[in-house]
C-alpha cells in the first residue's frame with residue numbers, strides 16, 4: 001500500500017502523481033514500478049519521474065488510455081488515498097553515460113522516464129529534447145519540466161519527426177515502440193536506446209510474458225530492460241505479439 | 256489375530272465432474288471424521304516404519320505415530336505429531352505425490368524391506384494428513400508454537416515459497432528475527448501462483464502464513480531482490496541471508512513459440528492466480544507431462560477450453576500425482592501420450608492455429624534406465640488449437656543473485672556446501688533454486704534444514720567475535 005500525497009492535472013489526459021513509499025523513493029534513474037489501483041488485479045507499469053529519498057516520495061505520470069483499469073485509476077485517484085499495491089523499483093537503471101551529446105525523444109507518458117534520466121545525466125552531458133505532441137499531451141503541458149534541457153524541439157507527430165542534424169552520440173526515446181522504430185531508421189548511424197513497451201505480468205523474470213526478440217534471442221525487458229538498444233529489437237514481432245494481445249485483453253475485460 | 260485390510264482403501268469424496276469443471280473451488284472434498292478413523296484403522300502400525308512409509312516421506316513424518324492417534328480419535332495429538340516435522344499438513348496432504356513417496360512404500364502395497372510388490376492398496380496417508388490439518392484449522396483450534404527467547408540476530412529471506420517458509424518458521428522458532436522479501440503481490444511462491452485453487456485453496460495458504468506472522472515473521476511484498484534492493488544491501492543490513500527464489504522460470508524452445516497465444520505455463524497460471532484478464536481461448540494444447548502440465552489442464556478445463564495435453568513419454572514417467580491424470584481425463588482432457596510436439600503452426604496474422612506432433616514409441620533404455628521414446632515414421636499429425644501452453648523444463652531465475660556472482664552449476668542452480676551455504680559467506684540457499692525443481696515437501700524440508708545451519712552459523716559467529 002502506498003499513500004497518494006499529491007495529484008496535479010497536467011492536461012485533460014495526464015496527471016502527475018506523488019506517492020509515499022520508502023522503497024520506491026530509493027529508485028535509481030530509469031527504473032519503473034508496478035501499480036495496482038484498488039482491488040483491480042491488472043498490473044500497470046509506470047516510470048518513476050522523480051524519487052525523493054528524504055520525503056520517501058516518488059512521482060509518476062498517469063495517462064488516460066483505452067484500458068478501463070488505467071482510466072478508472074486516472075479518474076478516481078485522489079490525495080490521501082492508498083493504492084492497493086505497488087511493486088518495485090523494477091528494471092535496470094539507465095546506463096551511466098558521461099560527456100556525451102544526448103538527444104532525448106519523448107511522447108506521452110514517456111516524458112516521465114526521459115525527465116528522470118535526463119536530470120541525472122545533465123551534470124556531465126549536453127542534453128536536448130525533441131518532444132512529439134499527441135492528442136493527449138502537448139509540450140506546452142509540460143513546460144515547467146523542460147527547463148533542464150539545453151535545447152527543446154517540438155514535432156506534431158511521429159511521422160513529422162525529422163532528423164535533428166547535430167552531433168549526438170546517443171538518441172534516447174520513451175513513450176512509444178513506433179517512435180523507437182522510426183528513430184532507428186532516421187538515425188541509422190547512431191546508437192538509439194529506447195524504453196521498450198511490452199505486456200508485463202510478474203516483473204521478476206519468471207513468466208516470460210514480456211519477452212521480445214532481441215538480436216535474434218529472447219530478452220525479458222522486465223528485468224533486463226526497459227532500456228534496450230532499439231536496432232536490436234524485432235519490432236514486427238513485438239508489435240504483433242504485444243499490441244494484438246493487449247487489444248485482446250482489453251476487449252476481454254470489456255465483455 | 257487382526258485381519259489385514261489390504262483392499263478396502265477409503266477414497267476421498269470428490270465433487271461430481273459436471274460441477275467441478277465449472278468452478279475453481281477445491282474438488283476433492285476430503286474425509287469425514289468417520290472415514291478418517293476407518294482408514295486409520297487399516298494401518299498395521301509397522302514397528303519398522305522407518306524403513307517403510309517414513310523413509311518414503313521426504314520429511315520423515317512419524318506416520319504410524321499420527322495415524323494411531325487418529326484411530327484413537329485424538330486428532331489434536333495427531334496434529335502435534337505431524338507438525339514436529341511437517342509444518343503444513345493441510346498443504347502436503349493435498350499436493351505431495353504420495354504414491355511415489357510414503358504410500359509407495361506402505362507395506363500393504365510394497366514391501367520395501369524385501370523389495371517386492373505386496374497384494375494390497377496403501378493406507379491413504381495423504382488424505383489422513385490432509386484431514387488432520389483441515390480438522391484443526393476448521394475447528395478454530397490454535398495450536399501454539401513455542402518460540403525461544405530472542406537471540407538478537409536478524410535474517411533476510413528472499414522469496415516466499417515453501418523453502419523460504421520452512422526456513423522462516425525454523426529460525427523464528429529459535430528466536431531469530433526474520434524478514435521475508437517477495438517480489439509478487441501474494442505470498443507462497445508456486446503454491447500461490449502455480450498450483451490452482453481447485454487443488455489447493457488459497458485460504459489454506461493464507462492461514463499457514465498467518466501462523467508465521469503470529470510467530471513474528473515480517474513479510475514484505477513487491478520487493479524484487481536484485482532490482483528494488485540489491486543482495487549486497489540485504490547482506491549488509493542482516494546477519495545472514497537465505498535465498499529461496501525457486502526455479503519457476505518458464506521455458507520455451509519450440510519452433511513458433513513467439514506466435515500470439517503461446518504462453519509459458521507460469522504466465523498462463525499466474526494470469527489466473529492474480530486474476531488478470533485472459534485472452535478468449537477455445538482450444539488449448541498443453542505441452543508437458545508433470546505437475547505443471549496437469550495444473551494448466553485443470554485450469555483450462557475450468558475456463559471451458561477444449562484441452563489437449565501432449566507428452567512425449569508415458570504416464571508412468573510423469574512426476575504429477577497419479578490420480579490427477581484420472582481426474583482431468585474424467586473432466587474431458589484429451590491426453591496424447593507418447594507424442595512429441597514439433598512445431599507450433601501460425602496463421603497469416605501471427606496467431607497460433609495448430610500444433611504439429613509426431614507419435615513416439617518406447618525404444619532402448621536411456622542413461623536413466625527409462626525406455627527412450629523414438630519417433631514412429633510417418634506419424635505426423637496436427638492438433639487444431641488456438642493457444643499453446645509450454646509446461647516443459649524450468650530453470651532458476653538469477654535476478655536475485657547475479658550481482659554478487661554466486662557460484663552456479665551448469666544448470667544455473669546455486670552451488671551450496673553441506674551447510675547450504677553459497678560461495679559467499681553468510682548467504683544460504685535451498686529449495687528449487689538449489690535442487691533444480693522438485694516438490695513442495697522437499698523444498699520445505701531443505702528450507703528447515705538450511706535454517707538449522709544458519710542458526711549454527713550465527714551462534715558460532717557470535718562466539719568468535
Ligand SMILES: Cc1cc2nc3c(=O)[nH]c(=O)nc-3n(C[C@H](O)[C@H](O)[C@H](O)COP(=O)(O)OP(=O)(O)OC[C@H]3O[C@@H](n4cnc5c(N)ncnc54)[C@H](O)[C@@H]3O)c2cc1C
Nearest residue numbers: 414416417418438444445449480501546686687693694695
Ligand atoms: C505449476 C506447478 C505445480 C506444481 N505442483 C506441485 C505439486 O502438486 N506438488 C509438489 O510437491 N510440487 C509441485 N510443484 C513443485 C513445487 O511447487 C516446487 O518444488 C516448490 O514450490 C519449490 O519451492 P521454493 O520455495 O524453492 O520456490 P518457489 O515456490 O518457486 O518460490 C520462489 C519465490 O521466490 C520469489 N522470487 C523469485 N525471484 C525473486 C526476487 N528476485 N526477489 C524476490 N522474490 C523473488 C518468487 O516470486 C516466488 O514466490 C509444482 C510446480 C509448478 C510450477
Ligand code: SF4
Nearest residue numbers: 298299301308361362
Ligand atoms: S507402512 Fe503403511 S501400514 Fe506400515 S506404518 Fe506405514 S502407513 Fe501404516
Ligand code: FES
Nearest residue numbers: 201203205208222
Ligand atoms: S513480466 Fe514476467 S518475465 Fe517479464
